Amino acid sequence: MKRLFLTSQVQFVAASIAKKLGDDTKKPGVFITTPLSGRKHTAEELEWHNENRRQLKNSGFNFVDYDITGKTSADIVHDLGKYEIMYVEGGNPFNMLKHSLENKFSSYVTERINNGLIYIGTSAGSIIVGPDIRTAERAGHSAADSGLSSTASYGIVNFAILPHWGNADKRKTYMETKLPIAYTVSYPIIPLTDTQYVEVRDDWYRIVDVTKE
């Protein structure tokens, strides 16, 4: 069964996901750090990332870090085969897609998810499993900036999420850049606040708001 949890910011919803997974939370997990690896970040910039780690750990997940940058297809198959849960962190989805295509991580993950790998994403990690990442474009984050010729993505789900919906610091980018782009695309779109996530089971899904649970 295909099982994904596509979050906007996992720190707010990790406990809810862990509750749904039950004992599966304890399965060996890998934390894909690649969306963060494109540039150096200040400690302040990584506060959200560190909090994501804390809340995943507090919720019972056990993750080992892994960066797909520079890995070969054989490395991916060899290194990731033992994991049953994969978490993909937020960051830059364009860099993530570029590296995914270079070493066929995208095909690998698609096949693994179809065979039962539990997938959890935050922001870029959630966007990337959709049909296309174009709705994530903003200044400095585009296909051209990452050397991509296309924004077509994994296509594991048929919708794109708009993460961090409602966050005050993202309002300007949404109103001026992302929504005008989103209005032109031809696939379904689901805006997600930081307390919401999409739970996917095979071809069906539902939006969970942890403030209503």
Next chain:
Amino acid sequence: MIKRLFLTSSIGTPGVAASVYSKIGSNKPLKTAFITTPVEPPSEQEDLSWLKEDRDAMVSAGFMVFDYTVTGKTRKQLDKDLGDINVLYVSGGDTPYLLQQSRASGFVDFVHDFVNTGRPYVSTSAGSIITGPVMPGYLIESDASPRLSDTTCYHIVNFTVLPHWGSPWFKERYLNGRMAEIYAPDDVPYILLNDNEYVEVNGDWYRIVDVRSEK
């Protein structure tokens, strides 16, 4: 029974009605009440060609449609008039007016009881929005729209559909007003739905179907 809903943006878009009909999967004629209440306000009367297109598309797909309004009805009348239908269809139009008349007639409870029997609820635009938790305030656009102090909708699903996403006709309204108004960290979930898509609901789960990818 598992609730089944087919929440479209525009059932008249080529392929949508036929897709919904095939998913309902009946081999007998589907007696369908076509609820026209949302188009009753004067502000809706200028051009109802889309309503005809929606109805024609449903008939072509195989639905056996008869028009019906809940305005002025009682719950008892609704039970009598709609008791034997197979499908309930609620059209597009004025959402606040539909909500007002739904409350006045007992149609809200009727819809809940209807979907709980497992019979399909099919809708376009206003008829889809109203199945969500709450009506977006921006829908009170016309001076004729009722000012409702309580904007709670049917709340059969936990999300609100934003229909006609991507349509040139609605672009100005969405990008220069509506989206800014609903941009909040504590709002209900939204699904942005273009006219080729619909949300198929099966119990607590749903999926978005794009009829262009079904061809």
